[in-house]
Amino acid sequence: MELYNSLIKETKGLLEQGSPKVWEYSERNCWNDIGSSELVLQKDAAFELGAAGKGSANYVLFTSNPELVDKDQVLLYGPDLKDIKGDVDFARIVLLRVGVLDDDDEEVYRILKDIEFAKYHVYPEGYMVRMSPESYREQVRVSKQAIRRGISFQTIGNSYIKAYKKDANVLNATVIFVTAPGFDYKTMKDGAKKANDITNTLTHILEGLPTDCSVCALKDICDEVEGMKELHFGVGDKGTEHKH
Numbered sequence: 001m002e003l004y005n006s007l008i009k010e011t012k013g014l015l016e017q018g019s020p021k022v023w024e025y026s027e028r029n030c031w032n033d034i035g036s037s038e039l040v041l042q043k044d045a046a047f048e049l050g051a052a053g054k055g056s057a058n059y060v061l062f063t064s065n066p067e068l069v070d071k072d073q074v075l076l077y078g079p080d081l082k083d084i085k086g087d088v089d090f091a092r093i094v095l096l097r098v099g100v101l102d103d104d105d106e107e108v109y110r111i112l113k114d115i116e117f118a119k120y121h122v123y124p125e126g127y128m129v130r131m132s133p134e135s136y137r138e139q140v141r142v143s144k145q146a147i148r149r150g151i152s153f154q155t156i157g158n159s160y161i162k163a164y165k166k167d168a169n170v171l172n173a174t175v176i177f178v179t180a181p182g183f184d185y186k187t188m189k190d191g192a193k194k195a196n197d198i199t200n201t202l203t204h205i206l207e208g209l210p211t212d213c214s215v216c217a218l219k220d221i222c223d224e225v226e227g228m229k230e231l232h233f234g235v236g237d238k239g240t241e242h243k244h
Contacts, residue, residue: 002063002064002065003062003198004061004062004063004195004198005063005065005068007061007191007194007195007198008061008063008068008069008095009068010191011061011093011095011176011188011191014183014184014187014188014191015077015176015178015183017182017183018077018078018178018180018183019077020075020076020077020176021075021076021080022073022074022075022076023073023074023076023154023157023158024071024072024073025071025072025073025074025157025158025161025173026158027158027162029154029155029158030155030158030159030162031124031125031127031151031152031155031156031158031159032124032125033122033123033124033125033159034123034124034125035123036123037123037128037129038123038125038126038127038128039128040126040127040128040141040142040143042141044143044144044145045141045142045143045144046084046142046143046144046146046147047084047085047086047087047088047142048087048139048140048141048142049084049087049088049090049138049139049140049142049179050088050089050090050091050137050138050139050140051087051088051139052139054087054088054089054090055089055090055091055183055185055186055188055189056089056090056091056137056138056139056185056189057091057092057093057136057137057138057185057188057189057191057192058091058092058093058131058136058137058138058192059093059094059136059188059191059192059195059196060093060094060096060115060116060119060195061093061094061095061096061195062096062097062098062112062115063095063096063097063098064097064098064099064100065097066097066172068095068097069095069096069097069172069173069174070097070172071172071174072161072165072172072173072174073174073175074153074154074157074158074161074174074175074176074177075174075175075176075177076153076154076157076176076177076178076179077176077177077178077179077180077183078177078178078179078180078181078183079179079180080152080153080154081142081146081147081151081152081153081156082147082150082151082152084142084179088179088181089178089179089180089181089183089185090138090139090140090177090178090179091138091176091177091178091183091185091188092138092175092176092177092178093175093176093178093188094119094160094164094173094174094175094176095173095174095176096115096164096170096172096173096174097170097171097172097173098111098112098115098169098170098171099169099171108202109199109202111167111169112199112202113199114167115164115167115169115170116199118160118163118164118166118167119131119160119163121163122159122160122163124146124151124155124156124159125146125151126142126143126145126146126147126149126151127140127141127142127143127146127151127156128140128141128142128143133196135189136189136192136193136196137189153177156177157175157177160173160175161173161175
């Protein structure tokens with residue numbers, strides 16, 4: 001699974017300007033999960049991450065390359081939750097190393113979506129997540145009570161890693177939080193859209209694409225993403241030569 005590798009490298013490049021706090025994953029050090037979505041009212045909130053008018057991005061990237069993702073860890077660029085005093089920019093980026101997926105393409109797509117959907121099954125107490133798949137943003141309302149109880153990105157990140165690693169296909173998970181000003185949140189958001197385009201392109205390949213690149217709506221993503229065109233040709237070939 002190398003389709004997202006260039007995006008992983010681009011994302012790491014965007015973060016090079018910062019020096020992150022790094023925590024190794026500990027399953028025993030997760031934040032309390034209440035099992036269902038919690039409503040944190042504005043009057044009970046300490047602040048919002050990625051609030052309206054602030055930069056925000058959320059995406060998941062996959063690879064089979066251990067050189068790109070080799071550890072279960074949480075990275076934080078910027079202040080931790082206890083040190084945030086008001087609404088801030090926010091990005092949560094997840095890098096997952098998966099085993100070599102030898103199934104047919106429909107099964108590979110299903111596996112990737114199942115892994116990605118793990119993020120919808122994490123319910124940290126006092127940490128209300130609102131995702132907007134259409135805008136590739138994530139907003140989080142953090143309660144004053146959770147701050148008093150010591151909530152941190154380390155424990156939240158561990159909770160996400162625990163959820164991802166329930167899937168046997170996930171070998172390593174790195175969860176990255178960004179709260180510092182000055183990072184290129186717009187480009188991160190563009191990366192989220194591109195990641196979504198790559199995953200969606202897999203479904204179109206399964207449905208059968210035009211064999212003439214000049215009339216194919218996915219030409220741009222195929223041209224840009226290393227390995228996508230080969231996958232398209234391999235699936236769509238079936239005795240028909242693809243026209244460049």
